[in-house]
Amino acid sequence: MKRSVMRDRAVNAAIRSVLALAMAVPYRTRVPMMGWIVSRIVAPLAGWSRRVEANLAHVRPDLDAAEVRRLKRAVPDNAGRTLIEIYSGEPFRARARNTPLAGPGLDALRAARAEGRPVIMVTGHLGNYDVPRIALAQEGIALAALYREMRNPYFNAHYAEAMRGNAEPIFPANRRGLLGFVNHLRQGGAVGILIDVFAGNGAPVTFFSKTAPTATSAAEWALKYDALVVPVYGIRQPNGLDFEILIDAPVPLSDPLTLTQALNDSLERVVRTHMEQWFWIHRRWKPELRAAQD
Incomplete structure (x- = not known):
């Protein structure tokens, strides 16, 4: 199926806006803030929370409900942190180098x-x-x-x-x-x-x-x-x-x-x-x- 140029541009504009918002605050605040945005807003809207739950049910059916709920929040939180770290330039590189x-x-x-x-x-x-x-x-x-x-x-x-x-x-x-x-x-x-x-x-x-x-x-x-x-x-x-x-x-x-x-x-x-x-x-x-x- 042919991708929509307008849709790609709109999605990219939304992503750039969120990144710009995060980059406007200090690094120590930026990273957990981006984790919160992705886990509390992006993940539910994008269907990520359901996918995490489905994958866990498939390979780790032994996990209790409380642990599954924790992972549904924690997994996209780490993803959000990782994304903004990659964009953060020298503050991130300085930590990684050490x-x-x-x-x-x-x-x-x-x-x-x-x-x-x-x-x-x-x-x-x-x-x-x-x-x-x-x-x-x-x-x-x-x-x-x-x-x-x-x-x-x-x-x-x-x-x-x-x-x-x-x-x-x-x-x-x-x-x-x-x-x-x-x-x-x-x-x-x-x-x-x-x-x-x-x-x-x-x-x-x-x-x-x-x-x-x-x-x-x-x-x-x-x-x-x-x-x-x-x-x-x-x-x-x-x-x-x-x-x-x-x-x-x-x-x-x-x-x-x-x-x-x-x-x-x-x-x-x-x-x-x-x-x-x-x-x-x-x-x-x-x-x-x-x-x-x-």
Whole structure:
């Protein structure tokens, strides 16, 4: 279906207005304020609250009603905070730069970079996924990011520019972008990939014990270029403004299906500990969830 130019422009204008309102206040107020706006206003209107509830019912039916209510507010709150952080420029970058790197994969990451070995760092929509890019740049690691372009081209233009201002290089997931991204890896660079989105032609691996088709691209590139594969997460701290960066243990190179499942398992372990920080708004389990609702 052809997208409406007028609708895209109107939606972008509304988004820019909310962003401008948030940017007009100090950073320490701006971030929680944007979380409140998205959780209390945007999420109910956009149907996000219902989607969070449906996803949780599908994979975590053991949760009690109080916890589901909490997550329906907390999940879009984290999403709102993440969005305005990405747009906040230096105040956000200063916090991210000061975030220490830790975890069982840190030594392996440093060794691979010292050797000039390609590295694939895999993450998900948890906490703030831009924090590791900024912090790793402090170590001299230019983590090339691959991102899906927004359907709304007007919003995508300034969103991509905001991400580029935080750390470079970034590549859109189109033909030209993929060529640059893979070339960066092939030449011994480090790349970052978000793995937790539905892929219609992806492998039938599981996430929270339910089938969640996932692209095997990261695994295939790792095998082709003998890259170190390391999960990484920018986890929001209790004050809502700071982070910790967890670099999980490297995933052994095996075959695309086994490697992809191991990456999903790593993300799941972290999500279970920080349920409110993962983007439960995604349609991660379609068509299985759709079939369960029919």
